[in-house]
Amino acid sequence: MNKELLERVVAAFKEGKPAEEVRTELVSQGFLEEDVIEAIQRIRGGTKSREDEKNNRLLSIKEVLDRIGYGFAPVQFINILFYLTGAGFFLIGVINGLKTILSLLISSFLQEYAKLKPISKKFMSKAGIVFGLSFLFIAFAIVIKSLPLFSLALLIGSVGVVTYGDLYHSLVEQTLKKEKMGKFLLGISHYGVLITGVSFLISGYLFDKFPMMNATRIMLFGRSIPVYGYLVSFEITAIAFILSGYVLHYVKEKQPVEVGSVKGLIRGYYFRIKTQTKTFFQNKYLLTLLFASSITGLVQILGNSYYGIFIYDKFRFTALGGFMNVAIIFAFAIIVSFLGPPFSKYLNKKVGLAPTLVFGTLLLAMMPLVAAYNPHFMSISIANALSVLGAAILGVSQGLLVRKLLTEHLRRLYFAALSLAVIIPFIILIPLGSWLAQTYGLIILFKVLATILLVLAAPAYFVLVVMANKLRL
Secondary structure: OOHHHHHHHHHHHHOOOOHHHHHHHHHHOOOOHHHHHHHHHHHHOOOOOHHHHHHHHHHHHHHHHHHHHHHHOOHHHHHHHHHHHOOOHHHHHHHHHHHHHHHHHHHHHHHHHHHHOOOOHHHHHHHHHHHHHHHHHHHHHHHHOOHHHHHHHHHHHHHHHHHHHHHHHHHHHHHOOHHHOOHHHHOHHHHHHHHHHHHHHHHHHHHHHOOOOOOEEEEEOOEEEEEOHHHHHHHHHHHHHHHHHHHHOOOOOOOOOOOOOOOOHHHHHHHHHHHHHHHHHOOHHHHHHHHHHHHHHHHHHHHHHHHHHHHHHHHOOOOOOHHHHHHHHHHHHHHHHOOHHHHHHHHHHHHOHHHHHHHHHHHHOHHHHHHHHOOOHHHHHHHHHHHHHHHHHHHHHHHHHHHHHOOHHHHHHHHHHHHHHOHHHHHHHHHHHHHHHHHHOHHHHHHHHHHHHHHHHHHHHHHHHHHOOOOOO
């Protein structure tokens, strides 16, 4: 345990500060949140009520089920199945873009709605069930080879997962303070990575062991039944999310108080967005951050739409087989991404935020660069892991940059308006990138994505440093 951190926690408690304020303050100073919470628990003693203990168990079970669900139906496999069902690169890219845009809109609206009226666990549970069932609709779309149904199932799934995820995080914040969490739940980001990675590998094995063509058949009740790996994996995913939603019913929540009328919510929401957007575009710091965030977001959306397909096509007849190769490469990347937050904060302390942001951008460019110029199994495995690590570094570093660069008011404005502000460039650029992939192929698209990161995104962070030269970045 960091001695300096313990001393700061003790000093803060002597000043009479509440635990939540101490945690927020120390995290903003660059300490890892898990370390801060551990220090608070060590000093405060961490006594928990029976209700806290019960919620810890239930939320831990739910987290495990969620990680299994995500691991057995990874987005890379879904995009490959979309491709094998007959979708072109343009449709794949556009649907993935629509999923992102829908997610941003729904998330923004739910945040506003939840400020006025508490959302029941029953509604959250239904959202989780819808998300789980969407995978069964995807499986049915594959059977009947229906691209419209496949596209619709993907969009419905995105609505379900965003609703489910956003509301769940709000429920946890209201129900169980981090200082009261058990070690397993507090460290779920560590354990969850391993659970998801193992599930990913098992799913890859099932996909290859029981392929879509020349299906393995088993005798059941005197009949020969074909077994498809994707159907088994998606059933596991559906069951995991349905059970996860069911567990929510038993979580004892603290009833939040209604603080306003839902009547007129849409009009008020529109007015706030209009005001926030106007202020957003009048601030040079926010505009530059929007520019950099839009570029990195665009690259990640388009890249994640096609990387799995590219790897599947490139290595489907080598190494361990099509889906298993994809599973190994991305499971390795998932585990490496775990290093992102601590590594980015370490770099920030050693070299400053600006070099860390540029370094993260360069790492993000590794995957499209290697895929375009050196597409060998080992080099792509390493490049993809570095690219995912770069994305994690960028996420943490951008948050730290916003804290240092903007006042508290502008910070709230940035996080409230950013998700909606990036929609406009996404609507234009994602179809353009998808058309590029469809017309000229994935290699050309990867070269363009890498060039965009190196020529536009990395210099944008240097511009921010020049604009804020009075701050020590």
